[in-house]
Amino acid sequence: MTLDGKTGPDEPGFGLYLHWPFCLAKCPYCDFNSHVRHEAVDQDRFVRAFNRSLAYQARLAPHRMVTSIFFGGGTPSLMAPKTVEALLAAIQTHFSVSAKAEISMEANPTSVEATRLADYRRAGVNRLSIGVQALNDHDLKALGRKHSVEEAIAAIQLAQRSFERTSFDLIYARPAQTVDDWRQELMQAIDLAAEHLSLYQLTIEPGTMFEQRVRAGQLKPLGDEDARRLFDITQDICASRGLPAYEISNHARPGAESIHNLTYWRYGEYAGLGPGAHGRLLINGQRIALIQERHPETWLKTIEASDDATIERDVLTTEQQAHELVLMGLRLREGISPLRYHALAGSALAAEKIDWLVAEGLLEWHGPQGANDPRLRATAKALPVLNAVIEALL
Amino acid sequence: MRKTMTTHSFDQIRNFSIVAHIDHGKSTLADRLIQHTGGLTQREMVEQVLDSMDIERERGITIKAQTVRLDYKAKDGKTYILNLMDTPGHVDFAYEVSRSLAACEGSLLVVDASQGVEAQTLANVYHALDAGHDIVPVLNKVDLPAAEPERIKEQIEEVIGLDASDAVAISAKTGLNIEGVLEAIVTRLPPPKGDETAPLKALLVDSWYDAYLGVVVLVRVFNGVLKKGSDITMLGTDARYVVDRIGVFRPKMSDVDQLGPGEVGFITAQIKQVADTRVGDTITETRRKTTDPLPGFKPAQPVVFCGLFPVDAAQFEDLRAAMGRLRLNDASFSYEMESSAALGFGFRCGFLGLLHLEIIQERLAREFNLDLIATAPSVIYKIALRDDTEIELHNPADMPDIMKIETISEPWIRATILTPDEYLGAILKLCQDRRGSQVDLNYVGKRAMVVYDLPLNEVVFDFYDRLKSISKGYASFDYVITEYRAGDLVKMSILVNAEPVDALSMLVHKTRAENRGRAMCEKLKELIPQHLFQIPIQAAIGGKIIARETISALRKDVTAKCYGGDISRKRKLLDKQKEGKKRMRQFGKVEIPQEAFIAALKMDD
Numbered sequence: 001m002t003l004d005g006k007t008g009p010d011e012p013g014f015g016l017y018l019h020w021p022f023c024l025a026k027c028p029y030c031d032f033n034s035h036v037r038h039e040a041v042d043q044d045r046f047v048r049a050f051n052r053s054l055a056y057q058a059r060l061a062p063h064r065m066v067t068s069i070f071f072g073g074g075t076p077s078l079m080a081p082k083t084v085e086a087l088l089a090a091i092q093t094h095f096s097v098s099a100k101a102e103i104s105m106e107a108n109p110t111s112v113e114a115t116r117l118a119d120y121r122r123a124g125v126n127r128l129s130i131g132v133q134a135l136n137d138h139d140l141k142a143l144g145r146k147h148s149v150e151e152a153i154a155a156i157q158l159a160q161r162s163f164e165r166t167s168f169d170l171i172y173a174r175p176a177q178t179v180d181d182w183r184q185e186l187m188q189a190i191d192l193a194a195e196h197l198s199l200y201q202l203t204i205e206p207g208t209m210f211e212q213r214v215r216a217g218q219l220k221p222l223g224d225e226d227a228r229r230l231f232d233i234t235q236d237i238c239a240s241r242g243l244p245a246y247e248i249s250n251h252a253r254p255g256a257e258s259i260h261n262l263t264y265w266r267y268g269e270y271a272g273l274g275p276g277a278h279g280r281l282l283i284n285g286q287r288i289a290l291i292q293e294r295h296p297e298t299w300l301k302t303i304e305a306s307d308d309a310t311i312e313r314d315v316l317t318t319e320q321q322a323h324e325l326v327l328m329g330l331r332l333r334e335g336i337s338p339l340r341y342h343a344l345a346g347s348a349l350a351a352e353k354i355d356w357l358v359a360e361g362l363l364e365w366h367g368p369q370g371a372n373d374p375r376l377r378a379t380a381k382a383l384p385v386l387n388a389v390i391e392a393l394l
Numbered sequence: 395m396r397k398t399m400t401t402h403s404f405d406q407i408r409n410f411s412i413v414a415h416i417d418h419g420k421s422t423l424a425d426r427l428i429q430h431t432g433g434l435t436q437r438e439m440v441e442q443v444l445d446s447m448d449i450e451r452e453r454g455i456t457i458k459a460q461t462v463r464l465d466y467k468a469k470d471g472k473t474y475i476l477n478l479m480d481t482p483g484h485v486d487f488a489y490e491v492s493r494s495l496a497a498c499e500g501s502l503l504v505v506d507a508s509q510g511v512e513a514q515t516l517a518n519v520y521h522a523l524d525a526g527h528d529i530v531p532v533l534n535k536v537d538l539p540a541a542e543p544e545r546i547k548e549q550i551e552e553v554i555g556l557d558a559s560d561a562v563a564i565s566a567k568t569g570l571n572i573e574g575v576l577e578a579i580v581t582r583l584p585p586p587k588g589d590e591t592a593p594l595k596a597l598l599v600d601s602w603y604d605a606y607l608g609v610v611v612l613v614r615v616f617n618g619v620l621k622k623g624s625d626i627t628m629l630g631t632d633a634r635y636v637v638d639r640i641g642v643f644r645p646k647m648s649d650v651d652q653l654g655p656g657e658v659g660f661i662t663a664q665i666k667q668v669a670d671t672r673v674g675d676t677i678t679e680t681r682r683k684t685t686d687p688l689p690g691f692k693p694a695q696p697v698v699f700c701g702l703f704p705v706d707a708a709q710f711e712d713l714r715a716a717m718g719r720l721r722l723n724d725a726s727f728s729y730e731m732e733s734s735a736a737l738g739f740g741f742r743c744g745f746l747g748l749l750h751l752e753i754i755q756e757r758l759a760r761e762f763n764l765d766l767i768a769t770a771p772s773v774i775y776k777i778a779l780r781d782d783t784e785i786e787l788h789n790p791a792d793m794p795d796i797m798k799i800e801t802i803s804e805p806w807i808r809a810t811i812l813t814p815d816e817y818l819g820a821i822l823k824l825c826q827d828r829r830g831s832q833v834d835l836n837y838v839g840k841r842a843m844v845v846y847d848l849p850l851n852e853v854v855f856d857f858y859d860r861l862k863s864i865s866k867g868y869a870s871f872d873y874v875i876t877e878y879r880a881g882d883l884v885k886m887s888i889l890v891n892a893e894p895v896d897a898l899s900m901l902v903h904k905t906r907a908e909n910r911g912r913a914m915c916e917k918l919k920e921l922i923p924q925h926l927f928q929i930p931i932q933a934a935i936g937g938k939i940i941a942r943e944t945i946s947a948l949r950k951d952v953t954a955k956c957y958g959g960d961i962s963r964k965r966k967l968l969d970k971q972k973e974g975k976k977r978m979r980q981f982g983k984v985e986i987p988q989e990a991f992i993a994a995l996k997m998d999d
Contacts, residue, residue: 017958032959072957173953201953228950249955264958278959289962320965327964331956356983362926387951388926391971 007259009334009375012268013067015260016095018050018087019274020076021296027144028209029171029202033276033294034074043083049303050273051090053292056307057271058094061281064269066097068260070104071125077107081119088124102127102165102259109155109168110147117155118162127165127258129198130155135185139174144209153192160194165256167196172234173227174202175220182230183237190241195256199234200249201227231384248331248383265332267325275299275309280316280324287321289314318346326390335366335377349376353393357382362389403585404656406472409614410583411479411494411527413519414504415512415870419534423504423566423575424462424480428645430572431464431476461599461612461658462645468580476579477658479599491518493673495525496688497599497614497658500583502575503556507533507563508540510549510841512870513812519554530578531561537568545839552838586616588655594618594677595684598628599658601671603722607639609665613677614658617684620677621652626663629687630675635663668722696728696744697805697875698751698771698854699788701897702758703740705765705988706976710739716762717741720754727754732789737767737897737979742789748854767979767988769897771854776803776878791896793885796936802901803878805850808833810843811861813869818842820864828852829903850875851901886911886940889932890918893982897991907933911941921990924948929984 007013022041023034058064069091071084079087084105091097104127105120107113117128132152134140140149147155152168159166170189172182189197204210204221213219222230235245243251247265250258263270272279276294280287293299293309302309316324322345329336342348354376357363362382367375382389414420464476479494495501501522505511522529531550533543547558562578564571595617604610613620620626624637641649642659653659665671676687704713717729728744745751751771758764775787778800787793787802809830813821815837825832825846834845848857853873861869886907888898898918902910911933918931926948933941956964978985 015958198955200955203954224950227953231950231953248953261957264956264961270958272958276959278962280958280961291962323968324961324965327968328956328961360926384950384953385926385948387967387971388948391968391975392926394968394972 007067007262007266007268009266010337010340010373012266013259013263014061014064014268015068015070015263015270016066016091017070017072017260017270017272017274017277017279018076019272019277019292020071020073020079021275022078023073023075024078024146025144026209028213029143029205031205031208032074035296041078043080044086046300047083047086047090049300050087051093052303052307053273053309054090054094057273057279057281060283061269061271064095066091066095066101068102068104068263069097070260072106075108076105077113077116077120081116081123084120084125085123104129104258104260106131107155107159108147109152111151111154114151114155114158117159121162126163127167128159128163129196129258130159130166130168132156132168132189133171134174135170135188136181139177142174143171156192165196166194167198167252167258168193169198169200171200171202173222173230175222177222177226177230179229179233183233186234186237187241190238190243193243196250196252196258197238197243198250199238201231228384235380235383244333245383246333248386262332265328267321267328287316289316318344321345323394326394330376330378330386330390331383333377335375337373338376339373349393357389357393363393403587404654405585407475407477407586407656408500408579408583409477409479409498409586409656409658410500410502410579411498411522412502412504413515413522413529414534415506415509415515418504418506418509418512418515419566420480420504423502423532423534423564423572424478426566426569426572427464427476427478427576428462430569430576431466460645461643463642463658464644466576466580469577470580474580475657476576479658491521492525493597493599495522495527496674497597498525498527499586500528500530500579502532502579503529503550503554504532504534504566505546505550507536507543507546508538510546511553511812513810513872514870516553516810516812517872517874519556528583529556530575530582531556531558532575532578533561533563534566536563537565537570549838549841553843586656588615589617590619590654592617593682593684594620594624594626594679595686595688596620596653596677597688598671598673598675598677600673601665601668603668607662609662609668609671611661611663611665611671611677612658613653613661615653615655616688617655618679619652619654620659620661625680626677627680627683628672628675628677629683630672630690631670633670634680635665637661637663696726696746697850698745698747698773699742700745700751700771701732701734701737701740701742701769701789702729702755703734703737703767703769703897705767707738709764712762713741713758713764713766716758716764717743719762720757724754726750734769734791734896737769740767744788748858765988767897767991769991770900772900773805773850773854775883775901777801778803787901790885790899790901793901796885801880802883803880804883804901806876806879807848807850807853807873808876809846809848809853809871809873811846811869811871812841812843813865815840815842817865817869818844821861821869824857824860824864828857829906847876848873849879849881849903852903852906884935887934888914888918889930889934890922890981890986891929891984892932893984895981895986907935908940911935915941915943918986918990919943919945922984922986925984927983 021033021035022037026034026036103125105125106129108131133143133145135149137149156168204214210219214221238251242253245251246257269282270279272292275292275296277292279290290310291312293302293311299309322341325341325344326336338349354363361379363376364379365374366377378386378389412420460480462478465473466476467473479498503519533546535541536543543563547561550556550558562574564575596613596615598611599614600612601609622637622640626637627634639662641647674690678684704710721727726746729741732742733739755768758766772790777785777787779798780800811821828848829852830846830848832846836843861871882904883901884904884907886900886902887894915931915933922945924945928947929945931943932939978987
């Protein structure tokens with residue numbers, strides 16, 4: 001079910017995530033680790049630091065076959081193409097990378113960034129994910145985006161000419177958004193999309209500008225009931241137009257799913273590099289959660305001083321691992337393997353809880369009849385209330 | 395007290411208590427008296443030293459009786475021993491009040507010069523008059539701009555019938571005229587009388603458990619002499635002890651050789667637990683017993699009951715131990731084990747009143763670090779059965795089959811409420827709504843005094859909170875239990891998702907059932923979080939549903955993005971939710987937060 005034969009539900013693969021922590025401006029909804037710098041960033045110096053960090057983490061987790069690489073941010077499309085090229089070369093130095101590896105990069109669709117797209121492809125990136133967010137100029141402005149709808153469409157079309165695989169993101173359930181507005185915008189998006197769409201509902205995150213504005217009464221988020229209606233039509237429209245959800249917020253033509261993100265949801269192994277990046281590595285039979293220093297320059301200096309800027313390194317308990325498996329896996333259409341849960345947790349999921357949730361129409365078994373590793377997944381009814389379903393299950 | 399030819403007065407002793415409403419400055423005055431007579435150095439002076447329990451200090455109330463001995467050199471050149479018996483001001487502790495008053499000959503009546511006489515002051519001043527006290531009125535806070543000493547004097551005369559013309563005007567806070575109070579104590583309150591040579595007769599005023607000393611007994615000697623090594627007998631319990639330590643409070647414990655007639659102090663005598671001492675008992679010499687014991691006191695009877703359950707079932711044994719510890723010092727609090735289908739194992743506890751209930755709950759939480767769920771407070775119902783027997787019902791969950799019941803009687807109280815007249819209308823409506831019947835209503839200036847007969851079960855609910863809120867805190871309230879009356883009472887059950895929640899069931903008057911059922915359902919709808927399914931909440935009497943609300947199913951809780959960096963955050967959120975669940979109780983498939991049990995009882999009409 002994936003492009004790369006090396007990954008699948010039971011072979012989640014090994015991903016590398018590289019975080020480029022800079023943006024031209026902070027978007028008011030964003031709680032990611034992004035920073036605005038008014039002087040030029042010394043990209044070469046960052047490349048050298050990434051190189052040392054890669055070397056360090058490759059020693060931690062040796063002999064892995066990298067199945068995906070993801071440049072996230074921040075705004076990775078602020079990197080010069082040669083920076084990307086140098087980073088990919090550094091990765092090749094320290095890790096074995098599968099010939100079929102998916103190499104994704106996030107990009108913003110401003111006209112400036114669009115001029116570099118072909119160069120990123122030449123540097124080795126084979127999948128582009130564009131942060132479009134809205135196909136409506138008024139809302140783009142409200143979301144603090146620096147591009148227009150026109151620029152976005154041009155960037156999508158350009159990307160589709162340069163890259164064999166592309167995706168773009170939209171944020172919906174915006175304040176005052178109606179069902180009709182969204183239906184129209186979504187149809188346009190599906191027409192533009194090649195194979196993959198990420199459709200996120202706007203969430204007011206703590207510490208963001210939007211949160212302040214909500215608290216000050218200047219911004220009124222869409223109510224849960226309306227947001228739910230938008231979610232429901234999103235599922236219907238995408239499914240009927242050939243882009244079914246393979247994860248709560250991600251839609252793809254079958255076979256065009258993001259390998260890298262599937263690694264997270266399938267609870268595979270991944271290394272996080274760059275400021276604030278998270279990783280999950282299996283070391284000596286233990287699953288370790290690692291977090292890197294968040295502040296870019298501090299991260300840089302720490303690496304320069306000691307090769308490593310890990311600020312948290314937690315050995316996950318069997319229960320924590322099993323919980324993470326469920327938290328991530330039930331987001332997927334393919335669901336989870338209760339046998340794998342049992343193996344991780346040391347005890348099985350509670351049968352009476354499963355039975356009750358199945359009876360309530362919130363969980364379902366799927367896969368071939370009589371399979372010895374049946375899969376359990378959230379039903380369409382359960383997806384919008386997955387937190388509560390997981391809480392009831394665990 | 396019996397007068398004999400040998401009885402003489404002990405001219406340089408004065409035993410007095412202070413009667414005051416909460417906040418009218420009793421504790422501050424006590425502090426000033428101690429300071430003025432040099433009982434403590436400035437450095438030792440902690441604000442309100444007499445209120446030693448944290449809760450007492452925070453709430454500005456006194457629960458346990460305390461005493462302090464002051465040495466005062468008066469204007470006549472003589473040095474007097476002044477024994478101040480501090481008394482609780484709240485109605486719940488009327489019992490403690492009466493025993494403290496019995497140990498004194500006089501009282502200071504402290505009244506806030508702007509607020510005037512309050513309901514509790516009234517009750518306590520009557521107790522003091524009953525105890526034969528001479529009373530000196532003291533007007534406190536005369537330095538405040540709102541003070542109206544003349545009007546308040548008039549009110550004291552009209553409401554209480556005391557001559558207030560020479561009331562002492564003071565400010566306990568600034569220390570203004572503290573000397574005047576001390577002089578009034580010396581010149582206007584009587585000295586005690588007694589016979590030093592008669593057989594020992596002393597009142598057991600109070601007792602408490604001290605971690606270092608064991609049980610400490612507070613005594614007032616009437617006749618005879620109490621010494622270290624005295625072989626004493628408590629007449630009520632017929633227990634014999636040898637006094638091993640004797641002293642007074644200045645307010646620090648200070649040993650003395652002996653206590654004679656009129657004196658107040660403490661003894662220790664290898665007494666194991668507080669329950670071995672009976673407050674109000676007469677202490678006498680074993681070899682020469684008094685033939686004239688003190689009248690003693692009726693033990694306090696709990697009137698309000700509620701179930702207390704640990705939030706975490708694993709804390710049950712801790713709760714049992716904590717209750718035992720509290721009981722060491724508070725014999726008026728009772729408890730017995732109870733089990734609830736919904737809440738597991740806990741205790742049904744009896745209290746002197748609502749304040750007492752709150753204080754015990756707070757002490758369990760604070761001093762013993764226990765998380766508790768309290769069920770609806772209820773009163774003791776007397777149920778006459780068709781087979782001519784009568785049972786006392788402490789817990790609505792134990793209500794017998796309706797077919798077996800002849801009548802149900804409930805306790806009634808006579809409540810006195812004092813309020814500025816602008817709130818009178820709302821207060822009368824509140825009393826009427828709570829099935830009250832008016833007994834008396836009169837005005838003194840702009841203040842009204844209303845007397846109502848009310849069913850206690852309407853009062854334990856949230857009457858006091860409502861009264862405070864409709865009068866912006868100005869009305870004061872006091873009550874005595876008067877009688878049991880048969881009433882049209884029914885058991886109202888609350889069903890959540892069709893499952894009865896026993897901890898929320900209550901007995902209500904038929905005419906009030908629908909209102910209360912509706913209010914309860916509405917409140918629970920606010921307090922129970924949305925679930926994955928729809929939850930009906932119903933109030934029912936027998937099989938009949940009298941109110942219903944529905945909590946709609948959860949529609950959306952997650953649709954945001956979630957990638958590698960979000961896993962830890964998601965997991966921690968899940969852990970937090972699961973931790974939060976510990977504070978919930980499972981009823982069938984529904985989880986009810988424990989706040990719901992408490993808040994459901996505090997609702998507006």
